[in-house]
Amino acid sequence: MTETPFPNTAAVHATARRAAFRPVLALLWSFVALSAAMVAFLAVLTAVGVGVDIAIWIRCSIVLASSVLLLVFGIGAARGSRNALLRLRIVAPIIVAAVIVIVAIPGFLPGWVRIEQAVCGLLVLPVAIIANLPRTRALVPAKA
Template identity: 50%
Template sequence: MTTRKTPATTVPAHALSDPRTRRALRSTTRLVGWYAVLSALTLGAVIALRDHPGLVNDAVWVRSAIVVATSLLMVSFAVRTARGHRRSYLRLRLASGIMLVAIAAILALPGDFPLWLKSEQAVCGVLLLLVVLIANGPRLRSAFATE
């Protein structure tokens, strides 16, 4: 009978000890944190402007709520990734990529979103693009590679 070797759930401490790896993890966590802050502020603006249908419609409510929820999940993924959790690293890579594509679609397609929300989403897109580039870069990929 053969047994399958399951990958460790965390990377060894020495894989995260390189200063450039630590800097990449810190940058990713900060970028995701700014994304969450901006998303929460946007939801606050949506709540404050709820009586202005030209600025806030149903699509804005739904999108803002989804973005806040995913940003908070991504914060947890980034924090756990910085602690060396492999699955959180994978989740961070996937979530940031998926949200970046969703933001690109919102910016590219005409629709129900007002210019102010598209502008906010463009800033979020830049933050997430940086997260995608760092998280998928060679430094973190090698640190989280399975042995």
């Protein structure tokens, strides 16, 4: 018996899903890298004797942890996990909203930290948008 000339639809669907999540994962990896670089920079500042406020340490550590969580959710969604996509769809907009609030509070953080936080928010904003598009949700199969 000969094989059909039609490709396996599950394989085609998985390939389309991976392609659709490629920009999401690139943005999330950038978010992790920027957040880790900021925490490393804070460690260097502290090591050379520059005083860094505890609020900056706490905020930047929370942002690093949230970046890693979002990356885990993004990887899971790219692999076809409906739960990971749901978590990504919920958490990404919350992070964007939190960044907007934190950056908008006058005098809470120094300007250089506010800029880093704003860039992090700008990296997560397209993730929140892409993850919540109907066509993205359609790429992740519903539970059987």
